[in-house]
Amino acid sequence: MGIMKKSEQIAGSLRVETCKPWIQSWKGMAVGIAILGTGCGGAGGGAPPGTAYGLNVSPSPAANVSLNEAGTLSPPTHLYTVTNGVPDESRYYEVASTAPWIQVSGTDSETLTPGDESSFIVAFDSAMLGALGAGVHEGTVRISDPSSTEFGAVTRTVRVSVAEPGTTPDDNRVTAGLLVRYDFNEGSGTTVNDTSGVGVPLNLEIASASAVTWQPGTLVVGGGSEVISPGAATKINDACKINDEITIEAWVTPNNVAQDGPARVVTLSDGSLLRNVTLGHGGSGSEPMTAYNVRLRTSTSTDNGIPALITAANEIPAAKHHVVYTRRADGVVTVYVDGTVSTSTAGSGDLSNWNSNYRLSLGNEVGASRAWVGGLHLVAIYDRSLAPAEVTQNFQAGSVDGHEVSVVVTPASDLVAFGITGTDIGEQFKMFEVHNNGDDPVSWEVTSSAPWAFIDGRSQGALPPSSSDRVKVSLDTTAISILGSGVHTADITWTNPVSGLGDIVLHAQVTLSSPGDPTGKPGPNNTGPSDEGALVPSGSITANVNGQVIENVSVTGTITILADNVTIRNFRINAGFGPYGIHALNGSYTDLLIEDGEIYNTSSSGILGKDFTARRLNIHESGGDGIKSRGNVLVEDCWIHHVGTIPTAHADGNQTRGGSNFVFRHNNIDMPISTSPNGQSGYLSNATFMIREGVGQIDNFLIEDNWLNGGNYTILLNNDTGGPSNMQIIGNRFGRDYRYGTIKLDGIAVTASGNVWDDNGLPMTWNN
Numbered sequence: 001m002g003i004m005k006k007s008e009q010i011a012g013s014l015r016v017e018t019c020k021p022w023i024q025s026w027k028g029m030a031v032g033i034a035i036l037g038t039g040c041g042g043a044g045g046g047a048p049p050g051t052a053y054g055l056n057v058s059p060s061p062a063a064n065v066s067l068n069e070a071g072t073l074s075p076p077t078h079l080y081t082v083t084n085g086v087p088d089e090s091r092y093y094e095v096a097s098t099a100p101w102i103q104v105s106g107t108d109s110e111t112l113t114p115g116d117e118s119s120f121i122v123a124f125d126s127a128m129l130g131a132l133g134a135g136v137h138e139g140t141v142r143i144s145d146p147s148s149t150e151f152g153a154v155t156r157t158v159r160v161s162v163a164e165p166g167t168t169p170d171d172n173r174v175t176a177g178l179l180v181r182y183d184f185n186e187g188s189g190t191t192v193n194d195t196s197g198v199g200v201p202l203n204l205e206i207a208s209a210s211a212v213t214w215q216p217g218t219l220v221v222g223g224g225s226e227v228i229s230p231g232a233a234t235k236i237n238d239a240c241k242i243n244d245e246i247t248i249e250a251w252v253t254p255n256n257v258a259q260d261g262p263a264r265v266v267t268l269s270d271g272s273l274l275r276n277v278t279l280g281h282g283g284s285g286s287e288p289m290t291a292y293n294v295r296l297r298t299s300t301s302t303d304n305g306i307p308a309l310i311t312a313a314n315e316i317p318a319a320k321h322h323v324v325y326t327r328r329a330d331g332v333v334t335v336y337v338d339g340t341v342s343t344s345t346a347g348s349g350d351l352s353n354w355n356s357n358y359r360l361s362l363g364n365e366v367g368a369s370r371a372w373v374g375g376l377h378l379v380a381i382y383d384r385s386l387a388p389a390e391v392t393q394n395f396q397a398g399s400v401d402g403h404e405v406s407v408v409v410t411p412a413s414d415l416v417a418f419g420i421t422g423t424d425i426g427e428q429f430k431m432f433e434v435h436n437n438g439d440d441p442v443s444w445e446v447t448s449s450a451p452w453a454f455i456d457g458r459s460q461g462a463l464p465p466s467s468s469d470r471v472k473v474s475l476d477t478t479a480i481s482i483l484g485s486g487v488h489t490a491d492i493t494w495t496n497p498v499s500g501l502g503d504i505v506l507h508a509q510v511t512l513s514s515p516g517d518p519t520g521k522p523g524p525n526n527t528g529p530s531d532e533g534a535l536v537p538s539g540s541i542t543a544n545v546n547g548q549v550i551e552n553v554s555v556t557g558t559i560t561i562l563a564d565n566v567t568i569r570n571f572r573i574n575a576g577f578g579p580y581g582i583h584a585l586n587g588s589y590t591d592l593l594i595e596d597g598e599i600y601n602t603s604s605s606g607i608l609g610k611d612f613t614a615r616r617l618n619i620h621e622s623g624g625d626g627i628k629s630r631g632n633v634l635v636e637d638c639w640i641h642h643v644g645t646i647p648t649a650h651a652d653g654n655q656t657r658g659g660s661n662f663v664f665r666h667n668n669i670d671m672p673i674s675t676s677p678n679g680q681s682g683y684l685s686n687a688t689f690m691i692r693e694g695v696g697q698i699d700n701f702l703i704e705d706n707w708l709n710g711g712n713y714t715i716l717l718n719n720d721t722g723g724p725s726n727m728q729i730i731g732n733r734f735g736r737d738y739r740y741g742t743i744k745l746d747g748i749a750v751t752a753s754g755n756v757w758d759d760n761g762l763p764m765t766w767n768n
Contacts, residue, residue, distance in 0.1 A: 055093050056083040057143050057154045082143060084112035095143045101128035102141075102158065116694060124160065134162050173397045177247075177384040179236050182362070184219040184376055192219065192227055192362075196380070199235050202360065204228055207368070217399070218253075220375045221363035227376075233268055233360035237276060239383035241354040244329040247386045248279045251377035251399030253320040260284065262293040262308075263372035264365045265323075266379055268358045271367050273304050276354045279325050280308075281316065281372055288313035292335050292342065294325050298349030309333050311342040320377065322395045326385040327351075339395035340505065341388075389577075396504070408435045409494050414507040415453070415473055416621070418524035421485050421512045425524075429456060429474040432506075434494065436463035446471055450490035452479035453508035473508060485512050511642070521707055522639040522668040528618040530570050530596040543568075558583055561609065564590050571597040577623065578602065584609025585630060603646070604628070610659060614638060621645060625652045626669070631659025641670040642683055650686035652711075656724075658696025664689070664703050671710030672737035687716035691724050698724035707758060709735025713744040724748060733758040742766070 084091040092111045101124055112118060144153035181196040182204065190209050194201040204227050206212055211225035221227065240246040248266050262280025269275035277296045282289040290313050295305025309325075315337055324336040327347065334344040362379060364371045377399040386394070396408045409432055419425030436442045445460035456474035463469060473492055480488075487509060494504040511524075520526060529535060531552070540557030541550055543566040550559065551569040556576055559568060561584040573581040581599035584592050585608050592612035599606035599619045606619035610630035617638040619626045626640035635654070644651025653669035656662065671685035688708045691698060701724055708714050714734060717724065731754035734742050743766060755764040 055091060055143060055145060055154060056085045057081070057156065082112070082118050084114055084116050087114050089114065091145060093143055093145045095141065101125040101132070101160075113694060129160055129162055132160075132162060173380075173394050174382075174386060174390045177382040177386075179239055179381050179383050180233075180360070181378070181380040182376070183217065183378055184214075185217055187214050187216070202229055202233055202235060204360065204362065205230055215375070218375045218377050219363075221371075222373055226364045226366070226368050227362040228364075228366060229360045231359065232357045234356055236268060236360060236381055236383075237354055237356045237358055240276075241351045241356070243383045244350050244352075245383065245385045246277060246325075246327050246351075247380075247382040247384065248277070248325045249378070249380045249382070249386075249394060250279065250323050251320065251379075252323065252374055253377070254281060254316060254318065254372075254374040256373070257314075257316045257318050258282065258289040259372060260289050261365075261370035261372075262287075262295075264361065264363065264370045265372050266381075267361050267365060269361070269366050270355070270358050272365050272369050274355070274358070275303075275305050276351075276358050277325075277327075278305060279323070280370075283308075283310060290314045290316055292316060292323060292325075292337070294333070294335060296327060296333065296347070297354060298347065298351060299353055300349030309335065309343065309345065309347075311335050311337070315342050320375070320399075322399070324386065324391050324394070326391070328385040332385075336388075336391050336395075339392045409433070409504050409506065414509055415475070415492075417475060417508075417510045418618075419480065419510065419512050420523065420525055421483070422481055423525070424477050425475070425480060425510070428477075429472055432471045432473065433468050434461075434463070434471055435468040436465055441465065444469070444494065446473075446492065446494045448473070448490050448492055448508070450488070450508070452476045452483065452488070452510070453490035453492065475508065475510065480510055480512070483510070483512055487511050520637075520666075522616070522637050522666070524618070524639070527616045527637070527639040528596070528598040529572055530616075534570060535572055560586065561589055561592055562586055566591075567593045567595075568597065569593075569595045573597065573599045573606075575599070575602040579604040580606070580608045581619075582607045582609065584612055590632070605655070606640075609633075619643070622651065624649055625655045627654045629654055629656050629659070629662060632661050633659075634663045634665075635667060636663070636665040638667045639670075640667065640688075643671065644684040644686070646684075649684040651684055652686050652690040652716075653688040653708075655690045656698060656701070657692055657694035658698060660697075660699040662701045664706060666705045668707040669709070670707070670735070672735070673710055673712075673739050674737050685711045687711040687713055689715045690718075691716070691727075692718035693721045693723045697721070700726045702728045702730070703732060704728070705731045707733050707735070708742075709758070710737050712739045713741050714738050715743045717744060717746050717748045717750070719746040719748050727751065730754050732756075734764060735759075 082093060082095070090111050090113050141156045141158055142153050143156070178196050178198055180194045180198070180202050182192050183195050184192065186193060190206040192204040192206065194203050206225055206227050208225035211222050212227070213220040213222070219227070250265055252265060260282040261284060262278070262282050265279045265281055267275060267278040269278060275295060275297060278294065280293040280295065283291065283293045287293060287310060291311045292315060294309045296309070297303060297305045301307065317338070321338050325334070327333045331347040331349070332344065333347045335342045359366050362376060415428070415430040417425055417428040434444050441462060441464050443460070443462045446455055447459070448454055453473060453475055456472040458469065458471065461469050490508040492506045492508055534552040535554040536552055538553045538555045540560070541553070541555060542560045542562060543550060544562040546563045547565045548563055549567045549569070551567070551571065553571050555571065555573045558575060558578055558580055559573065559582045561582070568582065575581045579602065581602050582594065590611040592609065594607070594612060594614040594617065596616050597618070599617065600621040603623040605625040605628045606617070606622055607614065608628045611632045613634040614627070615637050619638065619640045620642040622643040623646040624644065626643050627635065629635070640653045643653070651671065653671055654664065669688040671683070671688055673685055688711055689703060691701060703715070715729065717727070727748060727750045729743070729750055729752045733756055735758050742764065752767050755767055756762060757764065
């Protein structure tokens, strides 16, 4: 389960221990191991299928982290999830630790009900790691229940690779979890060297030199030879089996887009019918010949990796391109082509039945029975699933051919704006940098697919090596004023006509709402920062002084609350896809006031906390939920929308799993099931309110005078432990863009009156 899926911090404390003396306690840091409890809108109780009796910790692999000379950590965090596998009783556990470079935030204890889950993120301090010196530093994180001897401790390795002083980042490519890498820079001979620098090199041998052609940074395979490991690819097979994850990455140029077999681009196998995994081109039988076809052996598939994951037909470019296959521990499998998701689906099973003796072969099956024809420019395999941003990073880094040139565009993010139909949304623009990361000059150009998003100034140019240009993309407010309500998207396409690496496509996205009614429905014109011009850039902030006021800031990161009577006013938070924008569940701090702000780009929720008042907030673009509230909460005049951005999300506008005294009044929580940005997977909504006792009793909850739309059920109540109690749902206006219904009562007593349909004002049938 991912961090964004139904996450909620659980009260208590958490300790993290390690068995290395150089790991020491570091409590009170602003970032580190953030404790995130979890829960879903469906029925609960008991341990999830597949969990062992006791405390289960996933994933099982080590936290592999690399620190390059530039001080960049990859990945910057590592997530573990703890599940109570005891079906009939709650379980307490401690995760503890002590290295100054392993930073810990949040509470430091946890009690899980049967089947419940909690996750923690391990983060690292690059300065402290750099002081350790070059090399690999390893420790152990320990998860245990000190109150019981029935269950043994669970340990997880933390491994950090620190670069030698004076080295440079490796072509801006991701290195964490790398197992093998082939650059094809040999130029001649029958050996392809593993340049990963990880463990014993897994070099490959070319069986027939006459069947291949060497070009700069490229090996062209003609169909008559294997490029194969002499023995078992043990370091790949075993690492991926233990981690239950894998990434296969390749830069390739097919000789023709229609191949069959499937033709083997990359395979870990033992002949045509036995494999651990194969990245194939084309299919067999009626399967399309112009699609990528990935066969993965799991505990629920055949030994041949059937059923396969197959992209749509005509998804393979005729030119040089980047293809990546990822498999996550939760079963989600994805194929990316040139940095864009081609297909993704929820798989099943695990990799426990992988065969350690299978060999690695490129361009053909082991036994030379399924040849692929084309050019291999780079192949890399990781023991983990690369995140989408990491796939984008590797795509923009190129294939590292000896004379390759490529265009890199930063930031690799969209221009997003909101407004009201028929009104002026004000000047909106975004600056981008176009960089040549190659050794030769390169030309570039950028175009927009819609007239309301235009290139404001230069739209093309030529760049010498290692140089940059700046481009401004602006929105035409006059053209936008005549657009209708809804989400409008323009493709901003950056083309590199010299190298043929493929286009980079970003987006301009404008969401327009209908004019508000006289009651002042929260939306783009009455939520968010009250004074944009006063905002000053800032990194993450920790409020640790009673009465502290944080205002007029544009934060990249998280605001963490460690004091009473804190005020946050006139602000914007871009969480950088960290768990929370505001983290207010680190202890018994009270009287937090949050006013006039925007929170977006979170992985779990905009706000996690209790004892707070929130007014006039614009919360959106969350991987999971809008707010996770835990008691003594007043939320009013807020706009929560466009949440649930990750493929596994069951997003809630507000999720509550324990606590008392909640008031949600005069908010607009808009989570339609029909929303689908950019024609892709959409925002995956579960409920505007999900209220379920999971970590404590829920009492005294008022939902009054709100606009509520969307979800599987718009309001979802779960009666797992007899509550929640004293529920009031009064005077709300309901939309019709839901999947199953407006409310699921689950036998819970509710006082309901004055609720109407928003489109016609008629009373709801379930009032009282």
